[in-house]
Amino acid sequence: MLDYRAQTLLRTLIERYIAEGQPVGSRTLSKYSGLELSPATIRNVMSDLEEMGFIASPHTSAGRVPTPLGYRLFVDSLLTVRPLQGSELSEIKEAIQPDQPQLVISHASQLLSQLTAFAGVVVAPRRQQPRIRQIEFLSLSDKRVLLIIVTADGDVQNRILFTQRNYSPTELIEAANYLNQNCLGLDFDQVRARVVEELRQLRADMSDLMTAALDAGNQAIADTSTQYVISGEKNLLGVEDLSSNMTRLRRLFDLFEQRTGLAQLLELSSRAEGVQVFIGGESGIAPLDECSVVAAPYEVDGQIVGTIGVIGPTRMAYERVIPIVDITAKLLSSALSTP
Structure with missing residues (x-):
């Protein structure tokens, strides 16, 4: 879509913006692009790139900044991935030891x-669904029932059921x-498969309660069967691009706490080969509109079982982050697989 001159200027603009965090003007582009172009020619090319949606002009500056579309073209076509330094590679290898599978x-x-x-x-390998030791119901106010599930390994999960009517203690004990x-x-x-016919034969309101209990219990157990480990969220507090908007930052931390949406995004990455980069709104998750996610699947004995990733601002050093994620995924696969 772009000729060599436009590609070079766009790449230079994005590289300078990533490095300095300031809108990039024609003088900077002339200095760093290596092209012998007049200021007027550079301004004309910049105008064309802006019209195509690859860069934008902040109101407070004569320079330009990349848009998500510009970052996407940069990552897909213009980026030169930098090999990891020997010290970084050694650090990864030292931290991911095959004799420490639990850690x-x-x-x-x-x-x-x-x-x-x-x-x-890191989204860890999904555990097998645990066996059930005991289920209890506890009546709460306003047509609410607390479901208590105790698994065979001693884990306790609670869920609130919203019911169509109030149930007596005797009815809850019976259920x-x-x-x-x-x-x-x-x-x-297995429980659902066993009792599905019996539930049809129960009176409707008791069947509704136990069906709701099975649905909520299944979801509660599923939530715990995916281990989700996140580190360094506080690093994002120091990223000016994100911390300048506290409302946006608060929504981002809510996403980390709730985890469901982010886990779904990383699950998509596990279905693809190699490193995936989601820039801004491409994730489909509103709190990540100003962020990029660089993710890659990892394997155990040849089977993809989880995903690793880095979450940061769209203004990140992709040429460095991409190989870090890629190498870490490969070493993690090796560490978890049978020798």
Whole structure:
């Protein structure tokens, strides 16, 4: 789409903006681009790039800044990925040791954060659904029932059910006894398969309660079956591009706490080969509109089981972050796989 001159000026503009964080003017482009162009020619090319949506002019400056579209073209076509320094590669290898499988996930997350000064995240291999030891119901006010699930490994999960009517303590005990008789030692999918016909035969309101309990319990267990490790969120407080808007930063930290949306994004990355880069609104997650996510899947014995990634501002050094994520994913795969 762009000729050599336009590509060179766009690449130079983005590289200078990433390095300095200030809108880039024609004088800077003339100095760093290596092109023998007049200021008027540079301004004309910049005007064309702005019209195509690759750069924008902030109101307070005569210089230009990259747009998400500009970053996308840069990452896809203009970026020269820089090989990792020997010290960085040694640090990754030292942190991800195959003889420490229990710690390797958290080490990988911390390492990504340390090397990039942004947030590092790892979605760990999904655990098998735990078996159920006991289910209890506790009546709350205003047609609400607290569901308490105790798993065979001692984990306790609570969920609030919103019901169509109030249930008496006797009814809740009856429902709990029924489920306990059918679910001891099984996971929720197995319980559902076993009692689906019986639930049809129960009176409607009791069937509704237990169906809701199975749905909520299954979700509660599913939430814990995916281990999600994030490190270095506080690094983003020091990123001027993000910290200048506290409302946006608060929404970003809410996303880290709730985790669901980000986990879904990283799940998409696990279905692709190699490093994926989501720039701004490409993630489809509003709190990440000013962020980029660089992610890659990792394997255990040839099977993709999880994703690692770095979350930072769109103004990040992609040529450095991409190989860090790539190498870490490969070393993590090696560390977790059978020798």
